Amino acid sequence: MTTPATIGIDLGGTNVKTALIDANGSPLSRRVSQYDPAIGPDATVELIAAAVDEMRSERGDSVHLVGAGIGCPGPMDRAAGRVINAANLPGWHDVPIRDLLSRRLELPVAFDNDGNAAAFGEYWAGAGRGVQDVVMLTLGTGVGAGVILAGQLLHGHFDNAAELGHTIVVADGLACGCGQKGCLEQYSSASGVARRVASAIRSGSASTLAHLVERADANDAAAGVDATTVADGLAAAAIVDAAAVAEAVRAGDELCMRIWDEACMYLAIACVNIQHTLNPARVILGGGMAQSGALLLDPVRAHLAKQTWKLHNDQPEIVLAELGYDAGMIGAAGLAWRARGAAGG
Numbered sequence: 548m549t550t551p552a553t554i555g556i557d558l559g560g561t562n563v564k565t566a567l568i569d570a571n572g573s574p575l576s577r578r579v580s581q582y583d584p585a586i587g588p589d590a591t592v593e594l595i596a597a598a599v600d601e602m603r604s605e606r607g608d609s610v611h612l613v614g615a616g617i618g619c620p621g622p623m624d625r626a627a628g629r630v631i632n633a634a635n636l637p638g639w640h641d642v643p644i645r646d647l648l649s650r651r652l653e654l655p656v657a658f659d660n661d662g663n664a665a666a667f668g669e670y671w672a673g674a675g676r677g678v679q680d681v682v683m684l685t686l687g688t689g690v691g692a693g694v695i696l697a698g699q700l701l702h703g704h705f706d707n708a709a710e711l712g713h714t715i716v717v718a719d720g721l722a723c724g725c726g727q728k729g730c731l732e733q734y735s736s737a738s739g740v741a742r743r744v745a746s747a748i749r750s751g752s753a754s755t756l757a758h759l760v761e762r763a764d765a766n767d768a769a770a771g772v773d774a775t776t777v778a779d780g781l782a783a784a785a786i787v788d789a790a791a792v793a794e795a796v797r798a799g800d801e802l803c804m805r806i807w808d809e810a811c812m813y814l815a816i817a818c819v820n821i822q823h824t825l826n827p828a829r830v831i832l833g834g835g836m837a838q839s840g841a842l843l844l845d846p847v848r849a850h851l852a853k854q855t856w857k858l859h860n861d862q863p864e865i866v867l868a869e870l871g872y873d874a875g876m877i878g879a880a881g882l883a884w885r886a887r888g889a890a891g892g
């Protein structure tokens with residue numbers, strides 16, 4: 548008696564997660580491989596194949612593999628299975644990763660972007676179980692997102708649907724790395740919250756985190772980096788992160804409380820807009836911000852109740868993600884199951 552499984556792969560900028568996932572979305576075996584994308588696509592495929600071989604021999608004859616799925620950073624040509632110019636995969640230009648993997652693993656490979664894969668994971672095996680219409684927001688370095696309507700991932704004409712982190716919540720607001728101003732991710736991502744706190748402290752606002760910002764800026768200065776002009780990867784973001792801000796909120800730090808509450812308010816505004824455009828049953832919140840649990844969930848729910856219309860009681864339920872950092876890997880495996888006609892829908 549062997550258990551059929553698919554391989555779920557989550558290709559990130561610093562690690563690759565690989566797992567064997569059964570038809571119910573449970574990992575049977577898993578590997579996390581640290582890597583540098585600069586090793587190139589061929590070496591990365593070998594790394595994944597080695598992880599699969601290890602898991603296969605670990606499970607002996609008890610598992611047989613029926614497919615694989617991979618979630619990759621975008622932008623991508625989904626139909627062709629190619630990564631085009633992912634910011635998180637430096638040096639990868641127009642790489643046919645789906646077919647490279649498929650040849651090496653000798654299995655059909657499902658392919659989508661990482662935000663969609665994570666959303667599909669939560670829909671299939673996490674906080675979206677039991678409903679057919681869900682939106683997932685991953686509040687991390689940016690705001691990743693995925694939309695599932697009637698059990699299907701929404702891709703759009705340009706394959707770029709669900710870029711909800713770049714919906715505008717503040718007219719003429721903070722500049723975003725995408726070229727727009729006032730994007731949701733500038734206010735409600737884990738990095739955005741940390742950046743706003745650091746910038747308010749630099750402008751003279753009192754906060755218990757002031758010493759951390761000072762230390763981070765000193766590190767940046769020593770490294771020759773101007774922390775106030777670098778959007779990401781600055782020491783301030785690493786030292787003053789969303790977890791530090793959340794802790795300061797719990798301790799009653801007024802600056803952090805204000806910026807945290809604004810993050811929740813802008814998320815609620817995004818949820819109202821999601822409600823009226825997509826009308827999902829649930830909006831699932833994941834990523835670094837969601838680690839703080841009720842500290843995030845309660846104010847988002849309260850702001851949503853206040854901001855939404857009163858014509859009809861159709862606001863989505865706001866819930867926390869359940870799969871954590873496994874969502875992308877499980878979702879990629881789910882897409883492989885879906886390609887075989889399983890995995891809900």
Ligand SMILES: [Zn+2]
Nearest residue numbers: 713723725730
């Ligand atoms: Zn943007």
